[in-house]
Amino acid sequence: MTRVQRLPGGLTAVRIREYATAVLIAGGLLLVTACGDGGDSGSSAKNSPPARSTSTPPAASARTDPQAQAKAGVLTAYDGFWDAQVKAYAQASIKGTDLEKYATKKALGRAMGDVLVMQKAGTATTGAPTHDAKVTSLTLTGSTPKATVQDCLDISNWKTVTRKTGAVRPFPSTQPLRYMTTAQVEKWGKQWMITEITPDGTHTC
Template sequence: MALTACGSSDDSGSSSKSSPPASTSAPAATSASPDPQAQAKDEVLKAYDAFWDEQVKAYAQADIKGTDLKKYATKAALGGAMGDVLVMKKAGTATTGAPTHRVEVTSLTHSGETPEASIQDCLDISNWKTIRKKSGKVQPFPSNQPLRYITTAKAEKWGKQWMITELTPEGDRTC
């Protein structure tokens, strides 16, 4: 919310009412350059959110066709989602609703050829239900299934795009 509040007051006030680009670009460059780490973390979180949006779409239809999952996930994360979709398709299930999460970047490394990030998420699946596709009947969660648990992820920056490379649900670590 702080980013939205700062961005909307700065952007709407200066870009729509003052036309000189010099005054608009100088504060933007000054505010963006002091903390490239914060900007990179924001990019990682945007990619992670987009990955989850696309994964929810894929699970809702039990198919990755028509989603941009491959744009945000690769390696083990993409393989895991594709495997889940295949199991769901064979079982005649899909999902409805969506999980919510509270996510943070726990580490960010720019050294080496490929920047990397680690993510920790408190995933809440209480409103993300598995259903039988033909009947729409909700499948109950297993009795030992926590509804809120830690999920960790790894991301790598490929060119200009952050990609989710691993996603590890840690169901024994509740949050």
Template sequence: MATLAQATHRAFLSRGAVRATAAASVLCASMALSGCSKDSTADAKPTATPSASSAAPTAASPSADPQSAEKNAVLAAYTGFWAEQVKAYAKADTKGTELKKYATLDALSQIDIDVSRMQKAGTVAQGQPTHDSKVTVLDASKKIPDATITDCLDISNWKETKAKTGQVIPFPSNQPTRYQTSASAEKWGNQWLITKVTTHGDQHC
């Protein structure tokens, strides 16, 4: 009977909470303002006029990546998908999760298989994985825009345990705990959805 560690090595783990993220980034900019005063006495020396270069305001530089907003939306879906999968594995049940908000039925089928096996084995997953994900391909010109996410998945702190006792089930000796995964996503309406996740256990990161 497959363990969680073996399941991660198959076709697909998802959503989690990433550091992620999985989720959307917030840019924060700060600006320092300073003032100056002028001496009003008759014999005061005139204040030097600032050079044109120092007086001119700095123009905001354009975004280096015109697709950054869409990429952030893709990563937000990926992060949400993993977060909900972690919830499902923590109780060996997809009920009460929002997995369908972030993934298609094809992508969710493997999670359903994993959860079913965990229920039969009486196991759950404790902790959570970490990610280093980025969008490597994005084509927004298609009728259904799609994208590819590359992730360095670390499952060393996401361990399968016996549900009743909390006993940790060790990883198989040949199970890598940090390796590459890739995910496909499509934009359905205004929402990006994960359609497939593939693990690459032989590609360490």
């Protein structure tokens, strides 16, 4: 999958047009920026529904089993991260979202960088992705408990639009709409945090 290009300081008009034709994979979402819409201050897209996980809820034993309880907490944080990211991309801003509550390190930096590109390109999103997320590894020993989440991400109903007009920007024909995404998660105090998220467009699901 093509690595997300970050917007450097002092971007020229030529570079803005280059970004306007670039494909941006934003934590799993393909964003096609709008040529000539950079810096648009028009109305943003309507609030999108939260990104709901379709993974199987943990059993009642999670209340007594430390491993099951931890996995439930990891998936709750993962869902919270996606809900916040969907809201941020729908308004092309992280203000008023819980993104910083659930994401840090590379995951937060990626999301904030994507939002900056969207602001410059005059785009936003509507709809939301769906998930089939599972905790595939969990380590509760050591100073920082860690986990890995693998998710079959479906972005078919998560559309990129031009903020000024609301026009939907189509996916490129080569873009897979369902593919695997891997998240690294760490427990900071009482809160599980998404530290890194890696979409893999070559691994469909």
